[in-house]
Amino acid sequence: MSVSAIGTGAAAILARERWEARRRWSRAALAYLVMLLFSLVFLGPLLFAALSSVKTDPLAYPPKLLSPQLSPANWAAAASLGRQGAGAPLWGGFAPGAAVTFELTYFVPDGLTAEAPSANVPRRRPGGGLGAVQRITYAADYAEVGDVVEVARRAADGGELVTYRVQVGYPGAGPTIDRLPLDVQSPSREQRFVSSTLPPTRLERLGLVASYETITPGALGYLLGNYRRVFTEARSVTTGQSLFLRWTSNTFVYAFFRVLITLAIATTAGYALARLRFPGRNLVFLLVLFAQMVPTQVLFVSNYLVLRDGIWGLSSLWGQATLLNGLPGLLFVTALNAGPVFIMKQFFESLPREVEESAMIDGAGYWSRFSRIVLPMARPALGALVILAFQGAWNDFFWPLVILTTPEDVKTLPIGLLTFRNVYGNSGDWGLILAGAILSALPVIVLFVVFQRYFMEGVSYGGGKE
Amino acid sequence: MRRSGRELLPALLFLLPFLAVLVVFFVYASARAVYFSFTDYDLFNAPAWVGLENYRALFRDDNFLYALRNSLVFAAVVTTVQTAGALVTASALNRRVRGMTFFRSAFYMPAVTSSVVITLIFLWLFQRLGGVNYLLTAVARNAPAIGAFVLITVIAQTLQVWGERRRWRGAAAGSKRAVAALDPALLVVSLLVAAGATTVLGLLGHLAPRGTEAIAINWLQTRQEVPAGAPFPLRAPLPLVAIMVQNAFTTIPTFMLMFLAALQDVPRSYYEAAALDGANAAQQFFHITIPSLQPVIFLVVSLGLIGTLQMFDQVAIFGSAVPLQSVITLAYFVYNRMFPGAQLPEVGFASAAAMFLAALTLAIVLLQRTVLRAEGDR
């Protein structure tokens, strides 16, 4: 508020203040609007992918935000069917003694006699790809499909809507089976499928056959079908263990050790470069700068061969002829990470020397000065470093791609996802790929939400993605 | 010198783990890459010295020329877009309003997830029948409504600004108000007016969506390059454009945060003073924001160039979904010749390409340093 304003009348001042107030809240409102728009841009693809990951076919066009999987009415139907199938309203299944009642409605145009469709339980393998190696029990071998009977009939525009009911039972003893697929074939294309207790997975043969992956999914099985497949379908050939779980634990182990190694190397080397004077110091520092700039792919030819030969046979000391296809090799080669060294050097240089110098007078050696005085003061930087290293390891792509190739059990999550993409992308099965992608991102997102401050600090150190 | 000698032993001990790794995986690896680049080597038979033959062969190889072009175009476009995008978003968000931390975290979300996750999601969105084409179709079909909204906003804003300026032109110096073209107080009114008017027009049926055909651009399985008329070195294949969009999407938030952190240090009084002097938003941006951010811009451009010149992940993840030449980069070329699949590895050829990539990266980063430094000194 400028001084000359005093000269004007009180009313003018008041008007001006009102104007300024209006400007302030307008500016805030616009800021929120802009932020909302940005959120939409930056989070939109992730949220859209998350919503679509529950769909049977995320490539269905036009894409919709909501799918039958997100409708509470279908959850209720799925829960009830799951109870009928295996007494399991949540995850469903098909167990001995089950009696599942399923209804379908057809439109029969005027002049056509309604005829019961035929139903059967096909020997359909769930999904393709990685699941193909498993021996599965087919519901078809145990299910008994009852007669299809008409239960209701009401008039509709230009014809009638006829509802049929079919019962699928599980007589006798046997294993509990995950899913109960069903195919229902209309007697003619004119008698058109309209709806059923649960929407069909797909309509086949130009609408003639309504096909269901399973008619006893249970509520969660219906909503999270793709997520369940991520865990159940891809299994290790040798152990039968879920590959996705294996990849997740591999990634955790890798990230854990990578954090330890990064901390150890970055603090010691950073300290030496920041505080100690020795011949060749500038050369080492120059190498750090170069190592940060030279693309990994330049070094990878030689590094791949060094690892292949177990670092000149060093690894045979602990019984490994090669360091390929294992986490140790990955940890060795990714230990070359000059970024954190650089960050720690900068940080140590920013610390006041006086504290250390007073300790030096007390006769403390280099190591105790480092571990007792400098490291505790570096706690905030170390926090950011831990987070950066963890995130880097969790998302690491190039070296795991090169080193971890076979068997599937040795892979980390990003490389495992690539396997999903190759195997399921080939049959257009994007539901499972998206579900796997979302699941694999969760740990880092949780970590991010909890430790936001450190992430932001990491960025301000000039890090970003390491 | 005496002191430096005394500290040599402790320094060596402190540096030992790092030096071991550095020597084996960097110094030795670089030296061996140089050696391999002069040999013919397939991993099975001993390397044979061929002199400069590999380097000569590089420029006769179609895939390499595509890789070189793609890498350069990608680095140029993405570095520009991400730096500009991050700058603009950062200055738009440089406000002290409640809930800002929440929003900042939200924007950063794409950057914390792995490149594989984001690339897979974008690969899905860029399918022929995917989200991107659907969005384009929706925009094209609703062009009347969008156009009406924008038009009404502009008209309302112009009228208001003109009215306000006229109203205050004759006022005494003390009560004079600077009315910027995008004055927030007026813009809010304009937007509300436009939203209301568009809704009414829509309800009256004047803005019915156009029945244009669905846009179905083939983003992936195509050799099409844009812009169509440009010479080869200036064109970008469509699949590469898809990767550019994805890459800018993930890097803008990171760089935006770096800019925001730096912007917090620019005193608010600069902006207030400028506003009192009647500087508009654009003038403030170019005369205050950019000069104060000079060092950070320098850092962001360096990181951006290094990152984009090394682009690899997306090419590997897109894989067979796109023609190789439409996305291949120098980094992927090296990998592809080391692990060709269809034939035995061409280690020497791969190494020659790797040396070229290293030289190119260093040259571009050094060039950028000199250019930006010179600009800063002016």
Place this chain on the structure above:
Amino acid sequence: MRRLFTAAMVALLAAIGTAGAQTIVRVQGYGGQDPAIVQRLIDEVIGADLAAQGITINYEPIETDYNTVLVNSLSAGTAGDVFYVPGETAPGFIATGKLLALEDLVDTSAFIDTLNAVFSKDGHVYGIAKDFNTLAVFYNEDLFDAAGVAYPNADDDWTSFADKLARVAALDPGVYGACIAADTARLGAFAFANGWTTFGADGGVDLTSPAFAEAFDFYSGLVTSGAAAQPADLGAGWPGDCLAREQAAVAIEGAWILGFLRDNAPNLQYGATFLPKSPTTGLSGNYLYTVAWAVNADSKVRDAAVKVLEALTSPAAQQFILEQGLAIPSRKELADNPYFSQDSAEARANKVVFEGASHGNVYGFQFGTIGTDYMGPINNALTAVMTGSVGSGAALSQAQSDLTALLQRAAP
């Protein structure tokens, strides 16, 4: 009865005796649909017999790019003892010296000679073909019926075939006559029909000859005319996927599609017939695809590995694979198989694939030591023309010069 009992006892004792000292043989093969069949082959057909000999199989399917993994693991010494060697990359693998010569260890005369030739060099046989495949036209009967168009048949030539596809495509905007990938592995078969060969008499490649250009125009024309779509246009990974999802009425594939259809489209009503004939020569063409089992020359359990290879290519194993609808046996004796006369869509399709090997101009799917890199320039040309960015003349001359450069660099 008594003899049987004694034999069983002996086998049992042998099993007990060796239970503690089973030799483990690592077997590597493709991923995808293949493991389901191979695992069953091991479990149900050959496993028990090998176990009695003290051999256990550790089976490791490879989901990522098979050839790359094999090269790397061979160079690292981590490759399996027995593994697939694809015909198209066999010359490269033989050149590594890591494949065991088998002619003295296995009776190679029991296998079809042309298949042995694919895996031979300088008189040595480095792989035993496990099966072979050719291309056939697989069609969705419902879609042809709905469009009122006759099914494709052995008498079709390119013109009548394209005409049928166009009429099916006219049925519905969401349905295409065929699903066609920009893939030399399909186009080549049509060029063969016209008398073209992978390498000319002088060892060079001629892509600008009328024989090749005509086939190229026919094949890419299916897409540019709108009669066919590329898999990516339909959100599919490969033509078999389009067929399974009923988005296309025709896919040109081999018998590998049968297992996929069984799992993914069990309700599909399909038929199979020979590839259409060239209107110029009146002949059809085809690729002969084959994959061999080979033994690692560095294997520490070489004898056991050879036994496993013999079991994997035994008549019982091949009969089993055939009946799973995965591939056609490579043993001469199995050519006259009662399976082929069964009345099922799968058996009929397998018969067409089997007979495809002797139907018109058939050549192996092999490209010398540059392997499938050969296909790169041609695939590029196909993609460019199919998406309408270049004309076929320019695309072909570009492909010709790229391929020539590639061959020059590979030449020693």
